Amino acid sequence: MRPFKYVRASDAGAAARAVAANPHAKFLAGGTNILDLMKEDVERPNELVDVNRLKLSEIKTAREGGVVIGALAKNSETANHPLIRQNYPLLTQAIVAGASGQLRNMATNGGNLMQRTRCQYFYDTAMPCNKREPGSGCGALEGLNRIHAIFGWSDKCVATYPGDMANALYALDAVVRVRGANGRERTIPVNDFHRLPGDTPEKDNNLAHGELITAIELPKSNFAKNSYYLKVRDRASYAFALVAVAAALEMDGNNIRQARVVLGSVAHKPWRSREAEAALAGRAASEESFRRAAEAALAGAKPLAHNAYKVELGKRAVVRALMRAARLV
Amino acid sequence: MPRYIGKEMSRVDGVAKVTGRAKYAAEFRAPNLAYGFIVLGSVAKGTIKSIDTSEAESAPGVVRVFTHLNAPKLGPKASHEQSPPRAQEERDKSFRALQSDRIYFNMQPVALVVAETYEQARYASRLVKVSYNVEKHTTDTESMRGRARVPSLGPPPKPRGNPEAAMKSAPVKVEAEYRIPVEHHNPMEPHAAVAVWEGDRLTVFDKSQEVYNVRTHLASSFGVPEANVQVISPYVGGAFGSSLRPNYYPALTAMAARELKRPVKVVYTRTQMFTGHGHRPYTIQKVALGAERSGKLTAMIHEAVHNTSTFEEFSDNTTGFTRQVYACPNLYAPTLIAATDLPTPTWMRAPGAVSGMFALECAMDELAYTLKLDPLELRLINYAETDPESGRPFSSKALRECYRLGAEKFGWKNRKFEPRSMRDGRLLVGWGMATGIWGAFQMPASARITFKADGTAHVASATSDIGPGTYTVITMIAAEYLGLRPEQVKFELGDTGLPRAPAQGGSWTTASVGSAVHGAALAVGAKLLALANQDANSPLKGATAADVEMLDGRLRLKSDPSRSVNIADVMRRNNLGEIVETFESRPSEERRKYATMAHGAQFVEVKVDSDIGQVRVTRAIEVTACGRIINPKASHSQEIGGVVWGIGMALQEATEIDHRYGRIMNPNLQHYHVPVNADVHEVETLFVEEEDTVVNPLGVKGMGELGMVGIPAAIANAVFHATGRRVRELPITPDKLL
Numbered sequence A: 001m002r003p004f005k006y007v008r009a010s011d012a013g014a015a016a017r018a019v020a021a022n023p024h025a026k027f028l029a030g031g032t033n034i035l036d037l038m039k040e041d042v043e044r045p046n047e048l049v050d051v052n053r054l055k056l057s058e059i060k061t062a063r064e065g066g067v068v069i070g071a072l073a074k075n076s077e078t079a080n081h082p083l084i085r086q087n088y089p090l091l092t093q094a095i096v097a098g099a100s101g102q103l104r105n106m107a108t109n110g111g112n113l114m115q116r117t118r119c120q121y122f123y124d125t126a127m128p129c130n131k132r133e134p135g136s137g138c139g140a141l142e143g144l145n146r147i148h149a150i151f152g153w154s155d156k157c158v159a160t161y162p163g164d165m166a167n168a169l170y171a172l173d174a175v176v177r178v179r180g181a182n183g184r185e186r187t188i189p190v191n192d193f194h195r196l197p198g199d200t201p202e203k204d205n206n207l208a209h210g211e212l213i214t215a216i217e218l219p220k221s222n223f224a225k226n227s228y229y230l231k232v233r234d235r236a237s238y239a240f241a242l243v244a245v246a247a248a249l250e251m252d253g254n255n256i257r258q259a260r261v262v263l264g265s266v267a268h269k270p271w272r273s274r275e276a277e278a279a280l281a282g283r284a285a286s287e288e289s290f291r292r293a294a295e296a297a298l299a300g301a302k303p304l305a306h307n308a309y310k311v312e313l314g315k316r317a318v319v320r321a322l323m324r325a326a327r328l329v
Numbered sequence B: 001m002p003r004y005i006g007k008e009m010s011r012v013d014g015v016a017k018v019t020g021r022a023k024y025a026a027e028f029r030a031p032n033l034a035y036g037f038i039v040l041g042s043v044a045k046g047t048i049k050s051i052d053t054s055e056a057e058s059a060p061g062v063v064r065v066f067t068h069l070n071a072p073k074l075g076p077k078a079s080h081e082q083s084p085p086r087a088q089e090e091r092d093k094s095f096r097a098l099q100s101d102r103i104y105f106n107m108q109p110v111a112l113v114v115a116e117t118y119e120q121a122r123y124a125s126r127l128v129k130v131s132y133n134v135e136k137h138t139t140d141t142e143s144m145r146g147r148a149r150v151p152s153l154g155p156p157p158k159p160r161g162n163p164e165a166a167m168k169s170a171p172v173k174v175e176a177e178y179r180i181p182v183e184h185h186n187p188m189e190p191h192a193a194v195a196v197w198e199g200d201r202l203t204v205f206d207k208s209q210e211v212y213n214v215r216t217h218l219a220s221s222f223g224v225p226e227a228n229v230q231v232i233s234p235y236v237g238g239a240f241g242s243s244l245r246p247n248y249y250p251a252l253t254a255m256a257a258r259e260l261k262r263p264v265k266v267v268y269t270r271t272q273m274f275t276g277h278g279h280r281p282y283t284i285q286k287v288a289l290g291a292e293r294s295g296k297l298t299a300m301i302h303e304a305v306h307n308t309s310t311f312e313e314f315s316d317n318t319t320g321f322t323r324q325v326y327a328c329p330n331l332y333a334p335t336l337i338a339a340t341d342l343p344t345p346t347w348m349r350a351p352g353a354v355s356g357m358f359a360l361e362c363a364m365d366e367l368a369y370t371l372k373l374d375p376l377e378l379r380l381i382n383y384a385e386t387d388p389e390s391g392r393p394f395s396s397k398a399l400r401e402c403y404r405l406g407a408e409k410f411g412w413k414n415r416k417f418e419p420r421s422m423r424d425g426r427l428l429v430g431w432g433m434a435t436g437i438w439g440a441f442q443m444p445a446s447a448r449i450t451f452k453a454d455g456t457a458h459v460a461s462a463t464s465d466i467g468p469g470t471y472t473v474i475t476m477i478a479a480e481y482l483g484l485r486p487e488q489v490k491f492e493l494g495d496t497g498l499p500r501a502p503a504q505g506g507s508w509t510t511a512s513v514g515s516a517v518h519g520a521a522l523a524v525g526a527k528l529l530a531l532a533n534q535d536a537n538s539p540l541k542g543a544t545a546a547d548v549e550m551l552d553g554r555l556r557l558k559s560d561p562s563r564s565v566n567i568a569d570v571m572r573r574n575n576l577g578e579i580v581e582t583f584e585s586r587p588s589e590e591r592r593k594y595a596t597m598a599h600g601a602q603f604v605e606v607k608v609d610s611d612i613g614q615v616r617v618t619r620a621i622e623v624t625a626c627g628r629i630i631n632p633k634a635s636h637s638q639e640i641g642g643v644v645w646g647i648g649m650a651l652q653e654a655t656e657i658d659h660r661y662g663r664i665m666n667p668n669l670q671h672y673h674v675p676v677n678a679d680v681h682e683v684e685t686l687f688v689e690e691e692d693t694v695v696n697p698l699g700v701k702g703m704g705e706l707g708m709v710g711i712p713a714a715i716a717n718a719v720f721h722a723t724g725r726r727v728r729e730l731p732i733t734p735d736k737l738l
Helices: A012-020 A034-039 A075-080 A082-087 A089-097 A101-106 A109-113 A165-171 A274-280 A287-298 A309-325 B014-019 B087-091 B118-125 B141-147 B163-169 B211-222 B248-260 B353-371 B375-381 B399-410 B470-482 B509-532 B567-573 B632-651 B711-723
Strands: A005-008 A025-028 A047-050 A059-061 A067-070 A175-179 A185-189 A212-218 A227-233 A241-252 A255-264 B034-040 B046-052 B062-066 B109-115 B129-134 B172-180 B192-198 B201-206 B229-232 B264-267 B283-291 B297-309 B335-340 B427-439 B445-452 B457-460 B489-492 B548-551 B554-557 B564-566 B578-585 B597-609 B614-625 B682-687
Touching (some): A012 A025, A012 A047, A012 A175, A012 A212, A075 A082, A075 A101, A075 A109, A082 A089, A089 A165, A089 A227, A089 A241, A109 A165, A109 A212, A165 A227, A165 A241, A165 A255, A227 A309, A241 A309, A255 A274, A255 A287, A255 A309, A287 A309, B046 B109, B062 B118, B062 B248, B109 B118, B109 B248, B141 B297, B163 B283, B163 B297, B172 B353, B201 B211, B201 B248, B211 B229, B211 B248, B297 B353, B353 B375, B353 B632, B375 B399, B399 B427, B399 B597, B399 B614, B427 B711, B445 B470, B445 B509, B457 B470, B470 B489, B470 B509, B470 B548, B509 B548, B509 B554, B509 B567, B509 B578, B564 B567, B597 B711, B614 B632, B614 B711, B632 B682, B632 B711
Parallel strands (some): A005 A047, A025 A047, B201 B229, B297 B335, B457 B489, B614 B682
Antiparallel strands (some): A059 A067, A067 A212, A175 A185, A227 A241, A241 A255, B046 B129, B062 B109, B172 B283, B192 B201, B283 B297, B427 B597, B445 B578, B548 B554, B554 B564, B597 B614
C-alpha cells in the first residue's frame, strides 16, 4: 500500500471540502473495498478522509412517506431494520445475498453504491485495464470474460457493477442524496447514478470529485407484497452474481399494475429493463407473460466469447424471479 | 483391550491452536528482523532486459533490493568442490529465485525488497521497474497435447494383455474425454520463512511437510553441511501437498538474511502462493472401456496428459490406480506430460488418484448406462479379488463391505435408473456413486522416546502435522504402548533436530511414524525387562520382550498380569532418570507378498435447479476401509474434509489462465472459489475396519487423501442422473448445465 494521509472528518461539509481540495483524495467509510484495492495497488489515493464519525447512519420514515436510509448505516443494520423489512423486503433480500455477515457488518450503504468492479483485469496491475489505467486497453474484451457484461459495454470496457444492494435500489426508484464541497445538496435518481463505460470507463458514476453521499431515499411504493431478489452464482454464498434479478410487481388482483425488472452483473451498472417492465404492465401475472418479459429483457444482449450463457441464464432468472415475486412458485 | 487406540480423542494441540499459543512459521521473531516482499514478473517467457531498483532503494526503510544482478548464486557447487557428492542434490532441480535473467513462467519472482517493516517492503516493491525481452510462450496444455511424452522417471507404461485387440472385439464400448483445470491448494496459512544465520549456521522457521527435505535443499543452496542447518516447523495451517517440496522462498529468505547479516522474514501473499508452490496440473484424459454384455470388463484404455514445466519434470501418475481398481485382463494406462511455460505442478491432495478416478469412475457410469446396468452392480461385477496389476493378494480389502454398507445407508436400492426420473418438487434429484482407492503406503521413519522415571515420556520425530491430527494420534500410540495416560506423553515434531521422518504426504504418516513410535515403545519395554531381570528375584524371570507390556507404571506379563514390577523402582535401582530409545521402522518383507491398498465407496445425492443450473450436494455417504482406526474423531474429520474438497473440485475450483499472457487471472480467494459452509449439507462418514497384520505393526492405512478420491466422479454421476447431462469438464458450474 502506498503511503497516504489519513484525515478524520468532523462534519459532512468538511469531508466534502477535504476531498474536493485534493484530486487524489478519497472517502473512507466501511473500507471493505477500497482497502483491498489499495493493498493490491489498484487504488492509489494519497489521502483518505474518514467519514465514519459523521452522523449519517439514521434510518427513518420520510415526511412524504417512504424511508430515508443514512449513507453510513451498515448494510446489516439496513437489511434488518423493521422499516426496510416491512416496506422494502426486496432491499433486505438483495443486501443479505451479498458478501458475508462480517462484511455486511462493516460495509455502509453509501460505500456499497461505490463498490468497484470485480473484473480480474482491473485487479491485476500487470494487465491492461482502461478503468484502472485509461488508455492501457481492455484485457477482458478478448480475454477471460465469463463474468463480464452482456449489455452496454464498449470496446474500452466490459466490466460489470458487481453489487447486489444497488439492483434493488434501482427497482425501488431510490434517490441518492449527495453533498458537494460548496455545501450544496443535490439528489440523483439512482438509475442515473452509475454510468456505462463508453470512452471513460474510469468513471463508475456521476458523482463529482468531492461529492459525498449522505443518504438514500426510498419512495413509498406498493411493491412490498410482490418482490423477489434472485442471485445465481458459482457457490451457495459469498460469491458475486453471475446474473442477479431484482423483480417487483404492484398487483391489482391477478393483474400487474406496474413492474420493475433489474438485472445485476450484466452491465457496468444495474440494468433496468424498461422493455420487460412495459411488457408486464397491465398483463395478468403468468409464466407466459413473464417469459415474454424475459425475452424482451434480454433481446438487446450482446454477449462476449465466454458469457453467452448469461443471455439464457438471464431469461430464466427473470422468469423465476417474477414467478417468485408473483408467488406463483 | 486397547485403552486409547480406537477411542475418540480431542486434539492435544487444539487449545494451543485456538488460543494462539501455537506458533506458525510467520509468527517466529528474531532480534533485528527485516521483512522481505517478493516482486513478481509480468511475462510468461523471455529474459529480463533491465531492472530499475533505484526508486525502491531510496524508499523509506528499504534495506536492500535483491535481483538476479546482485543475488548470490544458489545451488550445489561443482562436483570437485563437493565432498562427498550427494545423489539427492543432483535431483533437486527445483526452481530457485533470482538466479538468472531467464523468465520461466508468469508471476515468477524477479526481485526481493527487504525493509525494516513489512509495509515499507510492500510499498517499495511497487517501485521496482522491470522490462523484458519477451519470447513466445505456451501455457495451454491443449495446444501441447501432440508433444506429450512419457516421463523419464519411473518405468515406461506397459500394456497388460492386448488392450487394443480386446477393445476392438468388445461387444460394448464407451469412450470419452475428461478434463480437469489447474487447481491450487489454498491452505489457510500462507507460506512463510524466517531465516536466522549465526556464522555458518542457519536456522529457518518454515511451513513445511518435510523439514529434512528443506534442510537438504538449503544446505546445497548455500554450500554448507546439512548439520549446520536447522529447519523448524512445529505447526502448519494446512498444506495439502503445497509444502512437500522445498519451495523457492526459504532459500530466497536465507539468501537475503545471509547477505544482510540479519534475520529476514518472507511471507507469501495469497496471490504469490499461486506460482509459489505448484498446482494440480491441467489434465486431459481419454478413457475407453470395453465390456461383455454381462458388464464384465474386457479392455481398459486410460490415457492422461498433463502439464509440467519447461525446467522440471512432474508426473501426477494420473492413471496409476486404474491398474489396480478393477479386474480386467487387457489394459493400457499411460500418463504423459507436456511442458508448458507455467511453474512446475506438484502433488495436491489425492494427487493423480482423484484426477484419474474422476475420469475412470465417470466412464464406468457411462458404461453402466450403455449396458443398462446399475452403476453399483457394474462395480461388483468387476470387483478385483486380487491385485489386477501384480496378481498378489490384498493384505486386506473390505471394499465390498463398503459398497454394501454405503448402499444400505444411502438407500441406493430406491434409486430409479433413468436420468431425470427423480424429483423433489421442482428440483431434479440425482444419485451417483463412485469408488475410492489409495495406496496403504509405509515409509522408513524414526522416532525417539525418552521415558522418564517420573512416569512421563517425551516422544520425538521430525514429521509434521498439517492438520490430520498427527500430534494427537502419535500421543495416543505412545500412551497406549508405554502404558501411560495421554497427558503424560509429550510429542514433539517438525524439527531437523529430531529423528528423521518422511514427508507428511501420501497418507503414510501414521503407518510410518506411528510404527516407529510403536517400535520405540516396545524397545523401552525390552530395556526395562532386561533391567528388571538383573534382579535375581524378578517376577518376570524367563519372560521375553514380547511377553510383557507396560501399564500404569508397571511392567507386567501379558499372560499373567499379577507377575509385574514397578517401573520407577527398576529405574531407581539402576540409577536411571530416563531411558532413551530410538527406533527406525521400515516396511516389512512380508508386505512385498501383498498388494496393500485402502478403499472406499462414495454415494452422493444432488438436487439440481435446472432452470438456473444450480447444483447442491444435499447428501454424501462415504464409507472407508483403511485398516484400523486409531482416533475416530480426527478420522471422521479427515473424511468429511475429503468430501468437502470433492464438492469444491466437482463444482467450483479452477485456476483460470489467460493464455494470451500466460498468466493466472484469479490468484485470490474472491475469484478462486472453494466451498463455503452453505455448500456443505449432510455428510456422513463411516468406517469398515479391517484387521490387517501385514500392512504395518499398527494395522493402519492412510485415509487423508482417500476421502476425496471418488467424490468428484460421484457428484458428476449424480448430476448426470439428475439432469441427463454428462459434464466431462470440471468444475460443473451453472453455465454448463443450461
